[in-house]
């Protein structure tokens with residue numbers, strides 16, 4: 806159901822993170838990487854919580870690194886976009902699909918666009 810991804814940045818950030826849900830708790834929990842403004846770090850948040858909160862400091866000042874699917878776009882279409890846009894993980898909320906792509910993201914620790922994710926393994 807979910808995917809464990811490796812988050813790596815040139816500043817030394819190196820974390821394994823869950824994207825999506827695991828079978829036992831899929832109705833209540835869906836994990837997604839986020840920036841925490843208070844920790845200035847990459848944290849995992851439960852995007853099904855309202856509001857999502859940082860698991861480290863409890864702050865709600867978290868921004869999931871989500872790219873909503875463009876209106877009208879289908880998964881097949883995103884599959885046709887070159888490899889840098891290919892998605893690693895996806896979390897679907899009521900009206901929104903959060904997608905994590907294989908591309909550079911702004912790192913919350915060093916503020917450089919050197920943060921990348923790669924798929925490690927699928928999880929149940």
Ligand SMILES: [Zn+2]
Pocket residue numbers: 841842843844845848859860861862863864
């Ligand atoms: Zn925090």
Ligand SMILES: [Zn+2]
Pocket residue numbers: 814815816817818912913914915916917919920
């Ligand atoms: Zn960094």
